[in-house]
Amino acid sequence: MSTGSLQIAGKSLRSRLIFGTGGFMSLSIMEAALEASGAELATVAMRRVDPKSPGSVLDLISKAGCEVLPNTAGCYTARDAVLTAKLAREALQTNWIKLEVIGDDRTLFPDGTELLRAAAELVDEGFVVLPYTSDDPVLARRLEETGCSAIMPLGSPIGSGSGIRNPYNLAIILEQTSVPVILDAGIGTASDATVAMEMGCDGILLASSISRAKDPEQMARAMRLAVEAGRLANLSGRIPRRLYAEASTPAEGLPDFEMDGDGDGRRAGTQEENDSPPTRSQR
Amino acid sequence: MKVLLNGETVEIADGTVVAVLNALDLVKADGIALAIDGEVVPRSTWTDLKIAPGQRIEVVRAVQGG
Numbered sequence A: 001m002s003t004g005s006l007q008i009a010g011k012s013l014r015s016r017l018i019f020g021t022g023g024f025m026s027l028s029i030m031e032a033a034l035e036a037s038g039a040e041l042a043t044v045a046m047r048r049v050d051p052k053s054p055g056s057v058l059d060l061i062s063k064a065g066c067e068v069l070p071n072t073a074g075c076y077t078a079r080d081a082v083l084t085a086k087l088a089r090e091a092l093q094t095n096w097i098k099l100e101v102i103g104d105d106r107t108l109f110p111d112g113t114e115l116l117r118a119a120a121e122l123v124d125e126g127f128v129v130l131p132y133t134s135d136d137p138v139l140a141r142r143l144e145e146t147g148c149s150a151i152m153p154l155g156s157p158i159g160s161g162s163g164i165r166n167p168y169n170l171a172i173i174l175e176q177t178s179v180p181v182i183l184d185a186g187i188g189t190a191s192d193a194t195v196a197m198e199m200g201c202d203g204i205l206l207a208s209s210i211s212r213a214k215d216p217e218q219m220a221r222a223m224r225l226a227v228e229a230g231r232l233a234n235l236s237g238r239i240p241r242r243l244y245a246e247a248s249t250p251a252e253g254l255p256d257f258e259m260d261g262d263g264d265g266r267r268a269g270t271q272e273e274n275d276s277p278p279t280r281s282q283r
Numbered sequence B: 001m002k003v004l005l006n007g008e009t010v011e012i013a014d015g016t017v018v019a020v021l022n023a024l025d026l027v028k029a030d031g032i033a034l035a036i037d038g039e040v041v042p043r044s045t046w047t048d049l050k051i052a053p054g055q056r057i058e059v060v061r062a063v064q065g066g
Helices: A027-037 A057-063 A078-092 A112-124 A137-146 A167-176 A190-199 A216-235 A271-275 B017-023 B043-048
Strands: A006-008 A011-013 A017-020 A041-048 A067-070 A096-099 A128-133 A182-184 A203-206 B002-005 B008-011 B032-036 B056-064
Touching: A017 A027, A017 A216, A027 A057, A027 A216, A041 A057, A041 A078, A057 A067, A057 B056, A067 A078, A067 A096, A078 A096, A078 A112, A078 B032, A078 B056, A096 A112, A112 A128, A112 A137, A128 A137, A137 A167, A167 A190, A190 A203, A190 A216, A203 A216, B002 B017, B017 B056, B032 B043
Parallel strands: A017 A041, A017 A203, A041 A067, A096 A128, A182 A203, B002 B056
Antiparallel strands: A006 A011, A041 B056, B002 B008, B032 B056
C-alpha cells in the first residue's frame, strides 16, 4: 500500500524515517539498526581524521542502500556551520546539509540568529539546507523564506526522549509551512513518532531513541512501523474527539426483553403505561 | 616543516597534500576534506597546493553523528 513518497528538493524517499547515526555503542549495532529501520537517508557528522580509529560509517551507510546526509553537529556559530557544510560537500560530494547551530549547551536548542545567517549563506552557495530548528513558528517561517528545503523542528531537546512538548506550536508550523516538515529531536519511543506523523509531519529524524534503546535493532523496527502507522492514520481521516459518546451500534431492531406475565403481548403495568410505551429511540 | 595539523604541531615532509595525508596514516584521500587557516581547500586544487610552515590545517571525515 503506497502512502506516497517523501519529496525533498526533488529527491524522492519511500521511507519517511531519516536515520541518525549518533549514539550507537558500535558500528555493528548501528548497521543492524539501520537495516531494520528501512531508512534511505542517514546522517553523519564531520570530525577530524583520527589514525587511531579507522572504520567507516560511510561504508555501512552505503551497504544499507542509504544516502548520506552530513550535518553541522557541534557548531555554535554561523561561520563554523558554513565551514563545516563546505567541508562536508567536499568530502562527501553532496550539497545536502542538515544545518545545526547550537545556542545552549544544556538544551542544545538552536541559536536562531546564527542559524538564519548560516541558512541564508548556504542557500546562496547552492546547498540543499535542512535546518534543525526550535518549535517557534516565526523562526520556521523565516527559514522557509530564506530558501530551506525542509523545516526540522524539535519535539523536545536532543536525546531527552520527551516526545512532543509543544504540539500546539508544531501544529502551527505544520499549517503554515509549504516545504516538508520533519520532526527532528526528542522522540523517545514509537508512539511519539506515530503521534508526530498523525499530526501531519512529513517525516521523522531519529537518533537517540534508537541508538540508546536497550535493543536498538528492535527499536528501529518499531520506529519503522510507527512512522508507517502514523502516516496511514493521518491519511485515513480520523474520527473527531467528542466530549460525549456516539454509539457505534444502531438502535433499530433492538429486541425487547421486558417481562410480559399475562401473555397479551404487552408489558405488565398501568393502562396508561401500556398505551404509551416508551419509543425505541428513547432507549 | 612544522604545521598545526588537527590541533597538533607536527612535522610534515614537505608542503604537499600527500605529506599531510601521510602524517595522518591516510592511504587514500576518499571521503576527506581539507581546510587551511579556516578556509576550505577544494579537492581540485590539491595537486598544485603548496602548504607553508605554521599553517593551521584541518583534515576531516564523516563519522557517526546526528
